[in-house]
Amino acid sequence: MARVISIANQKGGVGxxxxxxxxxASLAVSEKRTLLIDCDPQANTTSALGFPKDPxxxxxxxxxxxxxxxxxxxxxxxxxxLDLVPSDKNLVGAAVELVPxxxxxxxxxxxxxxxxxxxxxxxxxxxxxxxxxxxxxLAASDSVLVPIQCEYLALEGVSELLDTLMRLRRTINPALSxxxxxxxxxxxxxxxxxxxxxxxxxxxxxQVFESVIPRNVRLAEAPSHGIPVxxxxxxxxxxxxxIQLAKEVIVNAQKRVGQGTERVDSGAGANASxxxxxxxxxxxxxxxxxxxxxx
Ligand SMILES: Nc1ncnc2c1ncn2[C@@H]1O[C@H](COP(=O)(O)OP(=O)(O)OP(=O)(O)O)[C@@H](O)[C@H]1O
Ligand SMILES: [Mg+2]
Numbered sequence: 001m002a003r004v005i006s007i008a009n010q011k012g013g014v015g016x017x018x019x020x021x022x023x024x025a026s027l028a029v030s031e032k033r034t035l036l037i038d039c040d041p042q043a044n045t046t047s048a049l050g051f052p053k054d055p056x057x058x059x060x061x062x063x064x065x066x067x068x069x070x071x072x073x074x075x076x077x078x079x080x081x082l083d084l085v086p087s088d089k090n091l092v093g094a095a096v097e098l099v100p101x102x103x104x105x106x107x108x109x110x111x112x113x114x115x116x117x118x119x120x121x122x123x124x125x126x127x128x129x130x131x132x133x134x135x136x137x138l139a140a141s142d143s144v145l146v147p148i149q150c151e152y153l154a155l156e157g158v159s160e161l162l163d164t165l166m167r168l169r170r171t172i173n174p175a176l177s178x179x180x181x182x183x184x185x186x187x188x189x190x191x192x193x194x195x196x197x198x199x200x201x202x203x204x205x206x207q208v209f210e211s212v213i214p215r216n217v218r219l220a221e222a223p224s225h226g227i228p229v230x231x232x233x234x235x236x237x238x239x240x241x242x243i244q245l246a247k248e249v250i251v252n253a254q255k256r257v258g259q260g261t262e263r264v265d266s267g268a269g270a271n272a273s274x275x276x277x278x279x280x281x282x283x284x285x286x287x288x289x290x291x292x293x294x295x
Pocket of ligand 2: 016017018040042044125126
């Protein structure tokens with residue numbers, strides 16, 4: 001049964017798509033059959049995998065709005081073990097057309113129900129907003145992976161986002177957990193990157209992935225060649241970091257099975273908001289283990 005992971009952050013340009021494509025490819029080459037769902041009308045995941053604009057191609061729109069089985073819109077992503085549900089700009093209309101529909105937040109959840117047995121991971125690349133497309137992604141997911149760019153005010157941003165996610169647990173998806181917070185575009189030459197990383201780790205503890213994605217030009221170049229970075233430059237720091245992340249995701253899944261538990265979620269958002277306002281320091285490594293009950 002696939003673990004369904006949304007890659008989400010309302011903030012734009014933080015590395016959601018780069019993570020979806022490269023984590024997806026890294027899981028696939030680790031022999032974990034993976035489906036990538038492009039849930040963003042910008043269709044950057046679709047183009048990064050080498051599918052240029054094509055009005056004739058069926059997309060997630062047909063599934064969400066016209067009820068086409070998802071198997072009929074998915075394509076082989078040209079990487080063994082990796083399939084793609086493409087997007088295009090028509091998906092903008094879906095966010096509006098869903099509004100009057102019954103069960104409007106649960107269309108994607110229903111669409112993937114019948115194919116979850118065929119994959120080990122289903123990754124959903126979300127748009128940089130909290131619209132009905134993102135709500136569909138989050139309602140369909142077991143967990144959410146939050147990429148965070150190491151920059152000023154990152155701590156405040158992630159706190160707000162986790163508060164929002166916890167609210168969604170009370171409404172559309174009580175089972176939603178946090179897969180992890182991922183530091184992206186990390187530059188170890190800057191004090192700011194180091195400080196932001198240290199602050200996030202001190203507040204969110206084990207919820208922050210140990211793997212860190214460095215700022216790496218190969219990651220920015222690979223999409224223009226239509227291939228994941230592991231096929232563009234396997235020796236690059238960017239490729240190494242996403243392979244590392246895939247290993248961590250797999251090991252975390254094995255641990256969960258071993259313990260018979262899901263990872264405990266954060267209610268630490270409020271703590272971190274307060275701390276971000278007052279200057280962040282200290283906090284220990286257990287910030288991520290605070291229960292989700294803090295209303
Ligand atoms: N680690 C990295 N090193 C260098 N460039 C990166 C890295 N991660 C992402 N980029 C580049 O930064 C830009 C934004 O990344 P990406 O598209 O993955 O973000 P996003 O969160 O999906 O954006 P959006 O919110 O618009 O969907 C892209 O041009 C991408 O190639
Ligand atoms: Mg994107």
